[in-house]
Amino acid sequence: MEFISVYLGILVIIFILIRLFHKPLATKHPAEVFVTSEAPKYQFTSKKQIMTRAEATFFEKLERVAGNRFYVLPQVHLSTFLNHAVKGQYYKAAFSTINGKSVDFLLVEKALTPIAAIELDDWSHKRSDRIERDERVAEILRGAGILLARFETPNVPDSEIVSTIYNLATATKHENL
Numbered sequence: 001m002e003f004i005s006v007y008l009g010i011l012v013i014i015f016i017l018i019r020l021f022h023k024p025l026a027t028k029h030p031a032e033v034f035v036t037s038e039a040p041k042y043q044f045t046s047k048k049q050i051m052t053r054a055e056a057t058f059f060e061k062l063e064r065v066a067g068n069r070f071y072v073l074p075q076v077h078l079s080t081f082l083n084h085a086v087k088g089q090y091y092k093a094a095f096s097t098i099n100g101k102s103v104d105f106l107l108v109e110k111a112l113t114p115i116a117a118i119e120l121d122d123w124s125h126k127r128s129d130r131i132e133r134d135e136r137v138a139e140i141l142r143g144a145g146i147l148l149a150r151f152e153t154p155n156v157p158d159s160e161i162v163s164t165i166y167n168l169a170t171a172t173k174h175e176n177l
Contacts, residue, residue: 050075055104058120058154062105065161070115076106078137081114082144101137103148107165116147116165120154 051059051074062072078098085091103117124130141148147168151161 052122054122054154055120058151059105061154061156061158062107062118062161065158066107069110071108071110071112073106073108075102075104077102078140081106081146082140098140101133103137114146116149116168117141118149118151121150121152
């Protein structure tokens with residue numbers, strides 16, 4: 001009987017200590033837990049457009065050419081359509097290679113299967129750092145089996161867009177035979 005009294009006494013003391021020193025994890029509504037009163041480190045504003053005027057013009061042309069058979073997705077990061085977690089390689093290092101890189105447009109089937117990456121090589125593609133980046137992206141896409149179509153101007157005739165992508169696709173099929 002004495003043993004039970006000591007045991008209960010110890011439990012009561014532990015309970016009292018827990019109540020005295022325990023602080024709840026969150027006293028706020030769960031949605032407010034991550035909200036701080038500190039000023040944000042960076043500030044952002046919304047862009048008026050997500051594309052340059054030339055890209056927007058070319059996008060409209062690509063949409064017209066794609067018709068109802070394909071989607072044209074603008075400003076697509078490589079990590080959106082390339083799998084970097086390939087067996088036998090360090091996936092974090094592979095991801096860092098493509099992180100932050102994008103293509104101007106991605107042509108995909110209605111099932112969202114990538115068909116071709118499309119770049120509009122405007123004035124910004126003439127800079128030496130951009131030329132190196134473009135070469136690296138082309139190499140990455142080639143290794144992944146993704147077609148890359150490049151156009152110098154948005155004023156390309158619709159028929160040239162179709163023939164360029166068609167010629168890339170048929171040339172790739174012949175290489176793989």
